[in-house]
């Protein structure tokens with residue numbers, strides 16, 4: 277037994293064994309709720325419950341340490357409930373140790389409305405619409421109220437694919453926040469882990485590990501992996517980080533992963549893991565077994581009178597046949613999710629237990645070599661014959677449209693006559709999400725708030741190949757899944773389109789445009805409408821010229837304005853059209869989002885009465901445009917977009933393209949007055 281002189285006092289971490297020919301290690305540490313043996317997997321109890329499991333089934337499956345989610349618990353049930361119950365242990369009846377994450381991952385990686393600065397991240401609650409500040413200090417305070425055994429510092433989580441400068445800035449902020457979190461923790465008995473950041477850049481990861489290892493943390497987490505990089509890159513980065521981490525602290529790889537990921541990371545010196553995969557995939561019918569991964573939805577299991585895994589001793593495998601599990605999963609029965617979730621967790625915990633045994637026995641390396649082959653198998657008894665890869669030999673066409681493959685490899689729809697490509701710069705669903713879902717803070721808007729119990733009406737101007745509409749639908753569905761229907765507003769999504777060829781063409785190639793793998797697009801084409809099973813979302817197609825619907829369509833709160841560009845279709849970008857939209861929306865504080873940042877478009881919007889602000893960048897466009905019916909909507913917007921100011925006005929006066937192309941000579945004077953006298957440019961604003 278190797279007893280490090282540096283063993284910290286809070287966890288009394290004891291390194292028991294290190295492998296030869298591998299960085300794998302076995303250790304124990306002490307928490308206020310019992311001893312933890314590593315390597316260990318932590319089931320994720322986001323809402324103080326692991327999905328579809330009881331505390332008893334978790335224990336039966338072998339769980340010893342749970343991860344709970346500070347962000348979700350802060351919003352609901354809220355800190356007062358934890359104060360009343362004296363913490364999470366009594367609240368959820370779990371007597372083992374609990375780790376809480378800081379909320380950083382949720383804040384930075386999910387499409388929430390948020391604004392971030394040195395102090396922390398301000399965001400709107402999806403539960404009640406209130407604004408919250410998550411700072412290094414408030415995160416620690418909340419974790420102390422939850423009463424976890426191990427707390428985690430707040431970090432700025434960015435995708436591992438982020439550029440060097442961005443990754444460096446996020447890492448440095450994470451370091452400053454780490455110092456503040458340590459201060460805030462003070463003499464609390466709970467342990468505190470720092471988080472190594474640095475994106476996909478090895479030098480930054482090294483610098484981060486070296487900075488944090490000198491601080492009085494009780495353990496170190498590796499954050500920002502499993503968000504964008506390939507498996508090989510992740511394994512490589514993990515190893516680069518662990519070689520700079522001190523031996524006397526537990527190492528926790530956040531949010532990872534599949535069974536093979538766990539094996540590979542233990543081999544590279546990681547001690548702790550958490551992941552939603554075992555329970556999440558159970559809901560979809562996936563079983564991890566000694567024969568590899570099985571999909572229980574497949575009809576091959578319909579008559580099999582054997583357990584899911586003959587080598588498993590979990591209660592599900594002891595008591596039920598694969599045929600019964602197949603039936604439960606096919607029928608979407610909750611019992612199927614519960615039983616299969618318990619089995620998958622048992623598989624994970626057994627895998628961790630085996631690794632620990634083999635490290636202690638001194639032959640982990642041999643185990644690793646054999647196990648990795650085993651874990652890469654999938655259903656050897658019933659191999660899936662893969663359908664031939666869909667390939668587009670000649671450009672698929674319909675009318676004036678064709679399927680276009682970009683140099684980066686994603687597909688879009690292109691208008692042949694104009695050459696214009698819908699969402700040309702990034703994959704269609706990516707741009708749709710960024711501009712029309714994340715930017716307007718759709719998640720927060722979907723939540724019921726006292727001041728907005730009415731239906732959320734969204735105008736999708738220019739349905740095209742359906743990318744924007746589907747992004748809104750996918751967003752709604754993920755909120756519905758996360759929160760259930762009780763807290764969601766009803767949504768009416770109105771798509772305006774003259775020509776359905778792009779969507780018809782696109783739906784014939786769902787392999788190229790994966791966001792269309794959904795039942796809704798074919799329904800909208802066949803019936804002109806589609807309804808979510810909850811009846812909370814109603815999608816309607818208004819076929820024809822958008823201009824004919826402006827005065828009759830339900831008044832919108834949000835407008836995704838995405839018709840073809842001025843060059844191809846100037847008629848939808850005039851001051852007159854925007855004035856009609858503005859007067860239709862006058863009763864509501866409506867907001868219009870568009871990809872265009874051209875002066876002509878902005879002037880047309882201003883002339884119509886809109887308050888015009890810079891929208892987020894998208895691909896090579898350094899900015900896009902947001903138009904507000906009311907000035908205060910801009911100030912209250914979570915991203916605090918900048919309204920065009922005096923400087924912009926001065927540039928406009930000098931501009932060559934001062935007026936929309938369609939404007940007549942006589943109109944120009946009137947137009948200039950409208951812009952010059954716009955309230956947006958008055959000093960009062």
Ligand SMILES: [Zn+2]
Nearest residue numbers: 588590593619
């Ligand atoms: Zn089992």
